Amino acid sequence: MTSPEADAHPSEQPKLSKKAAKKEEAKLEKLRRRLEASSAVSASAAPDEEDPLAVHYGEVPLSDLQSKEEVGEPYTEVGALAEEMKGNSVLVRGRAQAIRAVGKKMAFVVVRERGFTVQCIVTEQEGSVSRQMVKFVASLNRESIIDVHGPLTVPSSPIKGASQQVEIQVHKLYCVGKALPTLPINLEDAARSEADIDKALQAGEQLVRVNQDTRLNFRVLDIRTPANQGIFRIQSQVGNIFRQFLLSEGFIEIHTPKLIAGSSEGGSAVFKLDYKGRPACLAQSPQLHKQMSICGDFGRVFEVGPVFRAEDSYTHRHLCEFTGLDVEMEIKKHYFEVMDIVDRLFVTMFDSLNASCKKELEAVGRQYPFEPLKYLRKTLRLTFQEGVQMLKDAGIEIDPLGDLNTEVERKLGQLVLEKYGTEFYILHRYPLAVRPFYTMPCYDDPAYSNSFDVFIRGEEIISGAQRVHVPEFLTKRAEACGIDVKTIETYIDSFRYGAPPHGGFGVGLERVIMLFCGLNNIRKTSLFPRDPLRISP
């Protein structure tokens, strides 16, 4: 496991001072007050009482939203609306993404549901749609949740502003979840690509660019963009493929405690807390407990769960809390057995994402363009020494028994891509000195270890190794690494009751999606990210 400090590049991400953070908070508070005020004003926009067609539109009163009716007319998903349903009367629920009035007799609403959009037309019509209804629709606040009833029509020319090539001729329209008239982020702005901003600028138009802190402050709005909807649907799929692959290979899923006595690996900074009067901390990884599960005869285990790092890392690729995908397994002969699992698991994952997440990947690419990941059917394996030699041949001298920093990792990634045509590869036989105490040294050279890192697009996403399963040797290694053996006694004791040779690896879920999609910041792939300066929302 690479120490997060080793590759922290403060220059990559401007460090927000505490003062700046406080200022940001004050700004938020001011906005909040403004929002609350505007909310009070907009509440008065009720439908006209004199309109005899008033039952066809309006804000649904709270009591009607409190599970009053068990069933009603069935809803159709916006994404399911198709030309062959022409003439059918449908009911959809979604957000009023865009609203445009054309005079006083007509209004257009684009309704969005789960990334799909449909154009809805409200036209004054005797006996069904009143002028007041058109006015009500025209005055809807964007992002409000609305129910739209009406027959489907198919226009003669293609619809550009919506994903579905049908229109709803609105007969009834109700608001079931009202949004504020002014939102802190405009969805259109949040969904815009850098390319579009540049293009507009060349045409003399200055479009709004929503900066990352604003996005994260109003994450609930930000995650509604097509790119973000795609990112988190891909993330769900990554977790699913990870589990299904491992279950099919005889692994079982475990859940290990996050509250532990002492520090979990004796490594980097931990979050400390008081546990019923005793000192405790949050697990920096399930490392020790997943190994104990192997000693407990589960053979092959995996875990998906949060890991906590109290590091002051202000980089594009570090978080204080992220989702760890962890694997541990008995090995018969060689740590290559673990690398074989990594190889097949990730090739399966990439294949599966490319096949089943086409729409989501396209949505991400529209805002953040990227090239599909280049990977081989059989993953390339290089030894650390081979990597050092490749760098040397390219004129980069590094300590052959030291670790690689982020910059050197990137450079090596480039060289590997040029020589082998892959952006996904395994580097193994790392120097022992740069790996954790529980890493098994190589049988033929104790300066190296039975360990590996895995890279996507030049960045590390996986660390793995064979572990020391002999308690006496484990104690010696811990002492050699300056760890107080007293603090990890129950862990070491686990190996005294008979332990099989074993190994495993850990993956950062957020990094997998970030690098597969060529994104530039891990905060884009964490739903509610936590870094040294951010603990909300």
Add this chain to the structure above:
Amino acid sequence: MTSPEADAHPSEQPKLSKKAAKKEEAKLEKLRRRLEASSAVSASAAPDEEDPLAVHYGEVPLSDLQSKEEVGEPYTEVGALAEEMKGNSVLVRGRAQAIRAVGKKMAFVVVRERGFTVQCIVTEQEGSVSRQMVKFVASLNRESIIDVHGPLTVPSSPIKGASQQVEIQVHKLYCVGKALPTLPINLEDAARSEADIDKALQAGEQLVRVNQDTRLNFRVLDIRTPANQGIFRIQSQVGNIFRQFLLSEGFIEIHTPKLIAGSSEGGSAVFKLDYKGRPACLAQSPQLHKQMSICGDFGRVFEVGPVFRAEDSYTHRHLCEFTGLDVEMEIKKHYFEVMDIVDRLFVTMFDSLNASCKKELEAVGRQYPFEPLKYLRKTLRLTFQEGVQMLKDAGIEIDPLGDLNTEVERKLGQLVLEKYGTEFYILHRYPLAVRPFYTMPCYDDPAYSNSFDVFIRGEEIISGAQRVHVPEFLTKRAEACGIDVKTIETYIDSFRYGAPPHGGFGVGLERVIMLFCGLNNIRKTSLFPRDPLRISP
């Protein structure tokens, strides 16, 4: 969500005082020292150097276990050994579960791997098995990991002491992971049922009963019993069914932060910590963030992750850390839509467990006998008022607007079983006063709420409800419940950007397995349990 304090029964579980806990720790330390001493002694048991057949057995030196050879003879799993393989030479790896010498020329070893066992026979034979090898095998420490080579034979009479009906005629045997000669728990003792202990007692024999604290102190040994192997394989399966069902229903998996500013629900005690100089706490549930994900347009979400409760609950069913299975979804009309998911999810789960975990359920039942869960194809739904009436008819008067305590819940479970023939049912329309502030009141009676609890064998495992999605009303409800609205501002703000009606539920993973298998303590279904007195191993 039932407050854990409300049904804490201190009498159900003797509360260990801090003094007693310290005493327990001192005992452990003493045992540890003894174990270490015995380890030093046993290390001298090396194979006889004068034996010309010495290469056929012995302890494998460390260097041979450091990934020296990439591949070797393939291993066969103990569970795969079958009569049709008769005559084949096999190689298996497993634990020396039982060792018995018959004179100096013969020894038996029962080898266990993932719950399956095979009998191995070592007989002195010229040119292959020496008397020293028999001695080596006879002196193996139980629970050591060994490699056994030899041809399979099929005995004429059934084998009682092993699961596989074949024997290995051992030609070679190596130890790859040595256990201490004296283990803190004898696996045979740990795997014994109460019935067997009683039966032996009637026959005048006093067998060892391993108490729960000892089991948990040496959990790595304890989880090797067939019952525990079954429990955690069932647990893995429960998680898998939960996810697969929800994914097939259009849900996506999310990961919400466990580190949060302020208390997560304003409810029961939280674990507090320092987050880079700011006060923070551990999430008591993903409640707020899963609702925010619904406001963020994911439509239907679920999460599997740890939840933290700093309660002083010393009961058979409370832990300070457990695995939450959480669901949140948009609803169109009624909270019954959420109950429909609960209904189909759990009927699917029970069906699937009964079909795919037969062996595991049998293993659990052999040590902890239980009747298969009785459940209906369509889950029974009773209103809270109907439940109160059933209790009244049975002579039990309770506050019609209060909560049910554990004892009353059990009683109601009995009544329901008698009347409806099910041990799995939903109780809904709970009094508003006993539910969290974000629960939607009933449209027709604000004293009740659109909420439900679900019971297995008379114990609550699920809490769910429709949530308040209107920010002004949510603020009012929070204030009415005495919550400082300032502390949950970002949560309430999420609903100001347009929120759909929604609802959801939370399940405790450990409780599902405990109650499905009729176990008497939640510590049996948590891999490394955490309670007010336990934070290790």
